[in-house]
Amino acid sequence: MNLKKYTDYGLRVLLFAGMKENDELVNIKEISEVFNISQHHLGKIVHELNKLELIETIRGRNGGIRLAKPAEEINVGIVVRQLENDFAMLECFDKGQSHCVISPGCMLKHVVNRALHAFFKVLDEYTLKDLIHNEEELKEWMGIQ
Amino acid sequence: MNLKKYTDYGLRVLLFAGMKENDELVNIKEISEVFNISQHHLGKIVHELNKLELIETIRGRNGGIRLAKPAEEINVGIVVRQLENDFAMLECFDKGQSHCVISPGCMLKHVVNRALHAFFKVLDEYTLKDLIHNEEELKEWMGIQ
DNA sequence: AATAAAGATGTATTCAAAATACATGTTTAA
DNA sequence: TTAAACATGTATTTTGAATACATCTTTATT
Structure with missing residues (x-):
């Protein structure tokens, strides 16, 4: 019995983004390097987190991601249910x-x-x-x- | 998140054996037919259940398996922990x-x-x-x- | 306008673990 | 002696996750 790495990584992205001040953006490359995860794979997880309205993604130069709402409004149980389907x-x-x-x-x-x-x-x-x-x-x- | 089929099947074997009266034996072939599971695969699960002292196995003609102790002494949580390692x-x-x-x-x-x-x-x-x-x-x- | 940085997205490959199959051995009642 | 039943090691198949590859779209900067 275990959670998928996909879920694990998704939670880490949220943690990382939640750690930044205010509306500061982080980019996928940075996160993939910190956690030593495939950048492309992470891109897909980020894409889903965006569809789930947990993060905002900003395309283009100087783009990146940030939490779509305050960290205290993101419930762990709900996130796990969504990622681990x-x-x-x-x-x-x-x-x-x-x-x-x-x-x-x-x-x-x-x-x-x-x-x-x-x-x-x-x-x-x-x-x-x-x-x-x-x-x-x-x-x-x-x-x- | 899910339990292995191995665990699922193991629990079914216990259920099936627990359903029999007294010391009546059941054999692997019978169980594999009832649940439509590979007989050989089930053999391995039975082998492990025996090592865990949850069932007794009796070899040879007219052999089979039975619970090693009363059903009320077999705890579901413990069994799941043992099978799902x-x-x-x-x-x-x-x-x-x-x-x-x-x-x-x-x-x-x-x-x-x-x-x-x-x-x-x-x-x-x-x-x-x-x-x-x-x-x-x-x-x-x-x-x- | 051109360019580069960043996310979006579809397809294909790799890898690991579970499930299953195959083969053969051992035990024991009839 | 034989057949029924469990024991056990190895090999193959299957499945799904993880990853890689390729290409596209968006947008700030120059």
Whole structure:
């Protein structure tokens, strides 16, 4: 059980952008170098974060990205749900092809589903702001300023 | 985010075995037919369930498998932890190769870790017995008796 | 206007892990 | 002795994520 790197990277982009002052822009190249991630791959993640209205992207020279709203309004649980789009924990979660013969009467899926909700309940308690609380320390690690 | 089919299948084996009366044996062929799973693959899962002391296996003609202990003593959370052995939700969970530069000061891993604990806290509340509570219905679906 | 920097986007390739298949061995009741 | 059943190592297939490649569009600067 694990989150996709895609989700991991997406969260890092938000963290990095959330660390900048005011409306300062950061560009993909910079982020890809800091985290040592493929620039093109990151571009796709950024593109999706933009579609999800979590960041703004500004094209062209001197362009870049920035958070689309204050860090305290970006909920971690919601972001993870959006980036990580497949939560079919068991085969029978996927209603389309529920092949397991015991599926109709089986309690397992309900139990796992409850567990999944508990998982998100915790994430829902945090915003991006909470994650960058120890901002000074993070900035140092990121080599900002 | 999802559990491996391996884990899914392992749980089904336990459910199926737990459904039988007393010390009645079931064999892998039977289970693989009911769930339409590769018999050999299932063999390996059964082998591991046996190593984990969740089932007993009896070799030879008229052999088969059965639960190693009463269904009410088999905890769902523990089984899932044992079958699903990789819980590196984020890259930085893997201490060996924590490449992310912000890892030392980043709060994200702690938050996700809390969420993971909440996930298992729910699973820990259930035993195999709880899952086969509506035994009659399940038996019908499984074609038992 | 030309240019360069930056994001947008579609396609293809690589890679890893899971799932499955194949082959053969061992055990044991009939 | 034989057949049914689990044991176990190796190999192949499949799938999806990650990455690479290529090209396009946008926009500030000169």
